Amino acid sequence: MSDIILETHNLHCQYPDGTVALQGISIAIKKDKKIALLGTNGAGKSTLLLHLIALLKPTCGNILFKGKELQYNRSSLATLRSQVGLVFQDPDSQLFAPSVRQEVSFGPINLGLSEKQVAERVFRSLELSGIPHLADKPVHFLSYGQKKLVSIASVLAMNPELLILDEPTASLDPQNAMEIMNLLNTLNQKGMTVLLVTHNVEEAYGWADEIILMNNGLITGQGTPENILSQDELLAGNHLTKPLILDIFNSLQLAGHLPENLPVPRTREALMALIQNNTPVKRII
Numbered sequence: 560m561s562d563i564i565l566e567t568h569n570l571h572c573q574y575p576d577g578t579v580a581l582q583g584i585s586i587a588i589k590k591d592k593k594i595a596l597l598g599t600n601g602a603g604k605s606t607l608l609l610h611l612i613a614l615l616k617p618t619c620g621n622i623l624f625k626g627k628e629l630q631y632n633r634s635s636l637a638t639l640r641s642q643v644g645l646v647f648q649d650p651d652s653q654l655f656a657p658s659v660r661q662e663v664s665f666g667p668i669n670l671g672l673s674e675k676q677v678a679e680r681v682f683r684s685l686e687l688s689g690i691p692h693l694a695d696k697p698v699h700f701l702s703y704g705q706k707k708l709v710s711i712a713s714v715l716a717m718n719p720e721l722l723i724l725d726e727p728t729a730s731l732d733p734q735n736a737m738e739i740m741n742l743l744n745t746l747n748q749k750g751m752t753v754l755l756v757t758h759n760v761e762e763a764y765g766w767a768d769e770i771i772l773m774n775n776g777l778i779t780g781q782g783t784p785e786n787i788l789s790q791d792e793l794l795a796g797n798h799l800t801k802p803l804i805l806d807i808f809n810s811l812q813l814a815g816h817l818p819e820n821l822p823v824p825r826t827r828e829a830l831m832a833l834i835q836n837n838t839p840v841k842r843i844i
């Protein structure tokens with residue numbers, strides 16, 4: 560069996576007002592990967608995600624879900640959305656139930672789970688998202704960041720095989736942002752494939768297995784974080800800057816402070832360890 564969950568072929572999207580948002584997108588989302596999609600405002604990222612869960616139908620091109628062309632009938636869409644979950648960029652577009660518990664219960668109830676199973680899913684999702692204390696709050700009283708966490712919890716409650724998140728950490732404080740990124744790692748280690756949109760190159764560099772760059776409705780780069788995010792021209796063309804860890808590492812190598820053949824560090828800790836292990840210790844006699 561193929562290890563590709565979703566693939567798009569030459570996807571085009573023109574909105575009714577004439578805006579061309581996608582101009583021929585071909586990507587493949589491989590099982591078990593952590594993929595970060597980066598691109599400027601208006602690049603077409605959210606539009607692409609809406610196509611991936613069939614909330615938008617392509618103007619032309621097609622989408623394959625587990626090797627079969629996506630159908631837009633009720634039962635195919637129900638199957639797709641039970642296995643692929645999207646956390647929207649704007650939580651106000653996603654949340655509609657009066658209370659947090661009702662919101663998070665909605666998906667599991669729709670899956671036809673028993674009352675006990677629904678309660679378990681809700682409890683687990685709220686725990687994972689760090690918001691069990693908000694369970695009985697009315698959604699409209701929540702802060703924007705709290706709404707974002709509820710959006711994440713409500714998609715987690717579906718236990719999707721592929722979790723797609725549109726700028727999940729954009730409105731979160733650093734602690735919550737870090738906890739969500741750690742959670743995405745844990746979920747991935749347990750077998751969930753994760754695709755996220757972010758504007759944060761540092762976050763993408765440290766977290767992703769694969770980076771996809773988008774600009775003006777087109778894919779402009781795709782590959783490993785070390786490869787894609789070290790190409791100065793590519794980064795400049797996509798209005799991105801090199802991750803600080805990579806920049807420091809490259810500069811130390813260029814200046815001869817670190818040997819050439821070291822593994823490229825992906826985290827602050829890995830960079831620090833390289834510096835500590837490779838810098839000659841000055842002796843004070």
Ligand SMILES: Nc1ncnc2c1ncn2[C@@H]1O[C@H](COP(=O)(O)OP(=O)(O)OP(=O)(O)O)[C@@H](O)[C@H]1O
Pocket residue numbers: 574575576578579580598599600601602603604605606607648
């Ligand atoms: N419903 C719509 N009708 C008309 N144009 C739209 C609609 N939604 C998005 N667009 C346009 O499509 C283009 C792509 O928008 P999209 O929201 O996909 O970008 P994005 O990459 O997600 O940007 P951001 O980083 O700001 O979230 C933009 O030019 C936007 O103005």
Ligand SMILES: [Mg+2]
Pocket residue numbers: 604605606648725
């Ligand atoms: Mg967007």
